[in-house]
Each structure stands twice: as C-alpha cells, then as structure tokens.
Amino acid sequence: MMDETIAIRLEGVEKNRSNFRLGPLHMSIPKGCITAIVGPNGCGKSSSFSLMLELTKSDTGTIELLGHKVGQGRNTELMKRIGYLPEQSSEHEDNMKGTKKAEFYRFWYDSWDVNRYRELLRILEVDDNGTLGKMSKGMRRKFEFALALAHGPELLLLDEPSSGLDPLAWKTMIEILHRYMDQGDHTILMTSHIIEEVKRLADFIVFMAQGRVLGMYEKDELFSSWSTLFISGDELTAKKAAGAPGQCGVEHAGGTTYRITTNKAAEAEKWCASEGINIVSRQALELDEIMSALLMQDRLSKRLK
Numbered sequence: 001m002m003d004e005t006i007a008i009r010l011e012g013v014e015k016n017r018s019n020f021r022l023g024p025l026h027m028s029i030p031k032g033c034i035t036a037i038v039g040p041n042g043c044g045k046s047s048s049f050s051l052m053l054e055l056t057k058s059d060t061g062t063i064e065l066l067g068h069k070v071g072q073g074r075n076t077e078l079m080k081r082i083g084y085l086p087e088q089s090s091e092h093e094d095n096m097k098g099t100k101k102a103e104f105y106r107f108w109y110d111s112w113d114v115n116r117y118r119e120l121l122r123i124l125e126v127d128d129n130g131t132l133g134k135m136s137k138g139m140r141r142k143f144e145f146a147l148a149l150a151h152g153p154e155l156l157l158l159d160e161p162s163s164g165l166d167p168l169a170w171k172t173m174i175e176i177l178h179r180y181m182d183q184g185d186h187t188i189l190m191t192s193h194i195i196e197e198v199k200r201l202a203d204f205i206v207f208m209a210q211g212r213v214l215g216m217y218e219k220d221e222l223f224s225s226w227s228t229l230f231i232s233g234d235e236l237t238a239k240k241a242a243g244a245p246g247q248c249g250v251e252h253a254g255g256t257t258y259r260i261t262t263n264k265a266a267e268a269e270k271w272c273a274s275e276g277i278n279i280v281s282r283q284a285l286e287l288d289e290i291m292s293a294l295l296m297q298d299r300l301s302k303r304l305k
C-alpha cells in the first residue's frame with residue numbers, strides 16, 4: 001500500500017557493475033524533510049540518484065518516487081515534479097549559453113516560473129548570458145542550482161550541492177533551501193561530504209558504505225545518542241568499561257580512567273551511576289567520528305559472519 005508520508009522508497013534495489021556492487025538498498029525517505037546521504041567516496045551515493053531518476057536501470061528491486069513506481073515505462077509527468085542537481089556538469093553542454101539551457105527547461109517543465117528563475121539568478125549573482133563552459137565552477141553550480149529549483153519541484157535531489165561554492169554563496173544556498181522547505185510539502189534528498197552542511201540542513205542522515213546503507217537516523221537523536229565518556233573508578237578495568245551499554249570502543253586514558261565511545265549515551269550514563277563509576281567528562285561526537293565508528297562496527301559484524 002502507498003504510504004503518503006514517504007517521498008522515496010527503495011526495496012531490495014541492486015545494480016551490479018564489473019567493479020562495484022550497489023545494494024541491496026532499502027531506504028524510505030520521508031516527505032517534508034531534508035535527508036542527507038553521507039559516506040566515503042565511491043560508496044554509491046551518486047549511483048543511487050541515477051537509479052532513482054532512471055538514468056541507470058537497476059537489476060532488481062522496486063523504486064517509488066512520490067508514490068509512483070519508476071522503471072516501468074515513461075515517467076515524464078513524474079520527472080517534471082522533481083528537481084535534480086547532478087554532481088558534475090555535462091561537458092557536452094560546454095558550448096551552450098546559459099539562456100539556451102534555461103529555454104529548454106522552460107519548454108520541458110510546465111510549472112517553470114520565469115520570475116522565480118530570475119530571482120534565483122539575482123540572489124545567487126549569476127549572469128546566464130555566458131557560455132556554460134566559460135563559467136567558473138562555482139558560477140555554473142549556482143546556475144544549475146537555480147535551474148533545478150525554478151519549476152518549484154516537490155522533490156529535490158541534490159548531489160554535493162555546495163561543491164565549488166565560496167562561503168558566501170554556500171550561505172545563500174542554505175538560505176534558499178530553507179525558504180524552499182518553508183513553502184509547502186517539499187522534500188530534499190542530498191548527498192554531502194561537508195559536515196557543517198549536513199548539520200545545518202538535514203533532518204535525517206543516511207550512512208552509506210561500499211554500496212550499502214548502514215543506517216538512517218534522525219539527526220538530533222543521532223547526535224544525542226553518540227558520545228565519548230571519560231570514566232574512572234578505583235576498580236575499573238577495560239573489561240568492565242567494555243560492558244557499558246552501546247559501547248563501540250574502549251581506550252585506556254591513564255591511571256584508572258577509560259575513554260569509551262557509546263551509541264547509547266543516556267543508558268551508558270545510567271549504567272555508570274548504577275555501577276558507582278565516575279563520569280569525568282563527556283563529549284558529543286562529530287559526524288565523521290560517528291561515520292568511522294559505524295564503519296568499524298560494520299567491518300566487525302562482517303568479520304563475525
């Protein structure tokens with residue numbers, strides 16, 4: 001049955017290439033939220049976008065966008081409800097003028113809003129009169145970002161949106177995306193390597209590695225559940241510290257102090273209190289540290305299988 005609260009659903013989606021296996025992917029991206037996919041280079045983020053947009057055909061599995069199955073014939077009307085910013089600009093468009101590309105978009109998208117497009121170019125300080133190949137990397141990125149948004153899509157897929165942008169342009173892009181999310185039932189699925197970008201924008205975070213989804217988490221919950229605790233106690237040993245709930249790593253920090261990483265911070269703190277263990281200090285983990293810990297857990301679980 002169709003779930004009205006889900007914008008993108010992937011069930012058992014697989015794509016096998018000679019050098020890379022993507023999937024089986026299972027993902028449910030909620031409507032009305034910003035979800036960021038994070039993961040190391042080459043883990044399959046862009047390839048997942050290509051499958052969703054039918055730029056590549058999957059071998060198996062089901063993909064649904066906005067309640068419609070993709071990969072079963074022409075989906076022109078569905079694709080018009082989506083905006084896409086690819087990671088890389090097409091080289092074959094290098095000799096095209098910005099105005100010409102915008103004209104194609106105007107014909108293709110029924111809901112193309114020339115005022116919105118002009119306004120975006122103005123805010124982003126882009127002149128679309130130039131040839132695309134002669135625009136600077138950041139300028140072209142901003143231009144293509146404006147194109148992806150100008151028809152007011154319900155769903156926006158952004159592959160590394162801030163790549164090549166200067167800090168001011170990045171801030172402007174974030175403001176535009178916040179405004180886009182405030183206008184109705186909009187959804188963004190993006191990929192990013194920039195921790196600050198993910199932290200400022202995302203409601204949900206999907207971790208990917210080696211073609212698989214390691215997990216999807218609500219951002220605030222994720223950051224509050226992962227932490228590093230420095231704990232100490234006269235009788236404390238590494239073995240005892242390893243018993244902390246959600247323990248993902250124990251290191252000796254000198255004397256009777258141990259540094260533990262946990263993904264169940266509240267439970268670990270309660271456990272310390274009940275065991276008479278003193279919490280010397282606590283630190284929230286950064287996104288990249290959480291990613292490393294998840295990768296480590298994944299490697300361990302694979303080794304144990």
Ligand SMILES: Nc1ncnc2c1ncn2[C@@H]1O[C@H](COP(=O)(O)OP(=O)(O)OP(=O)(O)O)[C@@H](O)[C@H]1O
Pocket residue numbers: 017019020039040041042043044045046047048087
């Ligand atoms: N058209 C293709 N033909 C063959 N292999 C491909 C193709 N496109 C991507 N791949 C391979 O699929 C894997 C995943 O690539 P993908 O671009 O999806 O990763 P990514 O997570 O987006 O990486 P990055 O963070 O570097 O952008 C890589 O090993 C890549 O070489």
